[in-house]
Amino acid sequence: MARSHLTLAALATSAVAELDVVGAAPFGSAGRGDFDSAVVTGRDGRLWIVRVPRSERAEQEQSADLVALRALSQGARARLPFEVTVFAGQAPIDGTRAIVSEFVHGTSVTLTAIDLELATSIGEAIAAVHALPTSLVTDVGLPATGTDEAHRAAQSLIERAAATNLVPAALLDRWRQAGDDAGLWQFTPAVINGSLGADSFLASAGQVTGLLGWHGLRVGDPARDLHWVLGIRRDGIADAVFDAYTRVRGSVDRRIRQRATLLAEFEVARWLLHGTDTRSTEIVDDAVRMMSRLVDDVLGDATDSIAPPTLPILAVDEVEALLDRAERVS
Template sequence: MARSHFTLAALATSAVDGLDIAGATPIGSPGGDFDAALLTGRDGRHWIVRVPRSESAEAAQSADLVALRALSAGVRARLPFAVTTFAGQAPAGDTRAVVYEFVYGAKAELASLDHDLATSIGEAIAAIHALPTSFVADSGLPSRTGIEAARDAAKLFERAIATRVVPAVLQQRWERAIGDPTLWQFAPAVVNGALEAESFLASDGVVTGLLGWQSLHVGDPAVDLHWLLRAPGDGIAETAFGAYARVRGSVDRQLTERARLLNELELAKWLLHGTATKSTEIVDDAVELMSGLVDTISQNDTASIRRPESTLDVDEVEELLSRTATAR
């Protein structure tokens, strides 16, 4: 049974010493992962209180708290947007209520991204990737190399193929890309790991905050960018990638190609989710989406994810090695 915003407000006062609440408003969807409320203090400050509704939501909340603690004041000062701060917690039945400082801004929507916001999102992601990797390692958070990223993709591919419903065109396309070692030549960077349009808070076309840090790790920068390729607006993805490249540079010449591969492999993940949950509806939807991708590939004559011009020259290799060293 969902907890009311009044109950959540009472839990928040137990979690944060001296919190004097003047008002509370329920937020989120009734069927979401959390019971949540927006709180207004008598001093005018705003807070969010959330209680997970499932074990998976509780695990995500715990991982998010670990990441928020890793994001020290010095690290946050390098980011051009706000990151919420943990304020306190209190027992709530078999789980816990967690209170955070409120971050202002409206959630972005993929369908309505414009070029101004796409530019700001590209710059925001670049700022995350420019953070020193050492703080992630010092916090005990995961690190993934290019070789490990390729292995992960290969394992996902093999599991999807085992379902016997992946079209032959996609099998060949994905196998060729995953097996190309040059595709995985990148300097591991700090990545959020769970970005989507709704992760970003914005105002007047500028990113003001970023929510959801539960998958923070060091790894493939393309993990944070591939979702942009699904933006329906004309040239939106190109705008975001261009803004990212202006901040980060263009030494990762296969970034767009890896992002394209990871974006397409989301269909494989959706298929496997359907088989794991024994949902014929999800499996049928995944098969339909893969068929649509095959049609798109045929119409655009893009049989390969990779571009032919892919070899790094000496200067680019030196820049790649330098970036890896200075990011630590």
């Protein structure tokens, strides 16, 4: 049974010394989702959010979130163009715990709500996270994955999916070519959030104001934080995110979009493997349909290429002009 906002407000007063609650309201859908949540107002006008996990998985996620938030020092937070919540206190309840943290203002972002302005802000926000020093993650013992590990993990996933004999040949060839392309995996590991999606962001007036869910914080492949963007099919949105990201980060990873494309396609492979592991015919059939649509999409869209970039093909008159300029220079 869902805990009421009044119960959560009482827990907040137990968790945070000297917190004088003068108001409380439910946050999110009561009785749904992974957490019971409420926003409480202190006498000083400050807002706090109290959350109690509803499952073991949510409890593990919350614990990882706390470790990550503690790793984000004041110096690191100052480098980010958005707010990161601050842990305030905790109180035990029914074998788990209520966590109280500072409330970050903004409206939860959905895929359909992302316009060009917000897409630009999202790209800048992700780039700022990736520019943080890796030592803030490694010094507290959070996971760090290198290029070789990422490459091997991708190849392993491809072969596991292939073993189901359900992946279309054209898609399997595409994935294997990417797995064999050593250049695709030559990237510099960076600090990544590790679990980004549209609903990770809070925004106001077209700008990112906050970023939720830090439980996946680690050093790893930057493309992992960007692959979800490619699910936005409206013209220019994904381009705006990647363009803004590149402006902030520079050309440190020339093939990040190609790798992000591959990681986005791997989500279908993971769904297929989840279906086979759980012996769910419904999930397997859904994954097969998704792969069929994916084949139609990627084979008909050159912008989704994950092959090595090639130089543009010049027309005859362009070749002649190029040779003429070279001769004059010499």
